[in-house]
Amino acid sequence: MERRVLVLGATSRVGGHFVDHPPKGWTVESAGRTDPRAQGHAVASHTPLDLSQEEAVRSYLRGTTAKAWVNFAARTDVDGCESERPSSPEEAGSSAVAGSAWRINAELPRWIAEEAERAGRFLVHLSTDYVFDGLRGPYPEATPPSPFSDKVGWYGYTKGVGEAAVFSSKGPRTIVRIAHPYGSRAAGRTDLALTLLSKRKEGRVYPLYRDQRITPTWVPDVSDALGPILERGASRIYHVASPEVTTPYEFARTLFAAAGLRTDDLTLTELSGQAKVPGRAPRPVRGGLLVTEIHKLDIRPRSFREGIRELVGPAPVGG
Ligand SMILES: NC(=O)c1ccc[n+]([C@@H]2O[C@H](COP(=O)([O-])OP(=O)(O)OC[C@H]3O[C@@H](n4cnc5c(N)ncnc54)[C@H](OP(=O)(O)O)[C@@H]3O)[C@@H](O)[C@H]2O)c1
Secondary structure: OEEEEEEEEEOOHHHHHHHHHOOOOOOEEEOOOOHHHOOOOOOOOOEEEHHHHHHHHHHHHHOOOEEEEOOOOOOHHHHHHHHHOOOOOOOOHHHOOOOOOHHHHHHHHHHHHHHHHHHHHHHEEEEEHOOOOOOOOOOOOOOOOOOOOOOOOOHHHHHHHHHHHHHHOOEEEEEEEOOOEEEEOOHHHHHHHHHHHHHHHOOOOEEEOOOOOOOOEEEEHHHHHHHHHHHOOOOOOEEEOOOEEEEEEEEEHHHHOOOOOOOOOEEEOOOOOOOOOOOOOOOOOEOEEEEHHHHOOOOOOOHHHHHHHHHHHHOOOOO
């Protein structure tokens, strides 16, 4: 029997792949600002919905009969979110300063979690390793989001507040944290790999961090993990990310080599100890995610090397 999954954020890098590759036996109902069908995504139905409007969101959720809800919607522009950072987290909730990062990343997950609990639906909420301050990564699943500090960007802080709201819900719910997703073909969106490849082709590769620890997520792995997660309805935190930790420098070098592009002119820099750049959010230095729990579902997220091979194809002969 076909079951329906509601997807919020079906036009996102990660959600777009999921709606194009739904788990066997599930059909997708979408709600959000942009119709994913206009971008070539195959969803069974779409309802226009501004996810920053609490009453509209609650009313939609009260009407849907979808058995499970997956929330990919977020404001992900890390430096854009930083421009909305208040001087203290207490200020964030006041309507006078509530920006779109607070509404979409912190409040929307709470509205959804409350409605899912009320209706007894299974909720899967996507999150990020940027909820951590980057002092001790890669992080195990049970690590709670870091508190407000100058080490955590406003994007990461608001995502941490959203996670906490979902986690404290008494209904069945799962948080799936990912990191630096790449390998999506979502219209009009870029990612770590696409940005590096386009800079390489323009001959303008920026200096690459050699000290930042990252565990990039191969986007198709998220879609593959969501099937078993939906089937089990387990209430847990899962990480879907490269089991092998890397750095932006090593990721770029591996990517360019696999694509048969030049690597001998790359320049290096360090993230740690960098002076704060106005308008630029802090990034986790020792970031990344450990993938212990997802292995228990027999799901093996690809290492960044495997993901890169899938992205660019077999290594060039002699390369
Ligand atoms: N991007 C990253 O580097 C990264 C890293 C780790 C974790 N994550 C997490 O992974 C999840 C998916 O991220 P992503 O990068 O795939 O997202 P994305 O490409 O930036 O897309 C964001 C989605 O949210 C929707 N949205 C935002 N504001 C909305 C509003 N007011 N009303 C309706 N829809 C709205 C967007 O719809 P429109 O098409 O209408 O704009 C879009 O579908 C998020 O939870 C994110 O925090 C992302």
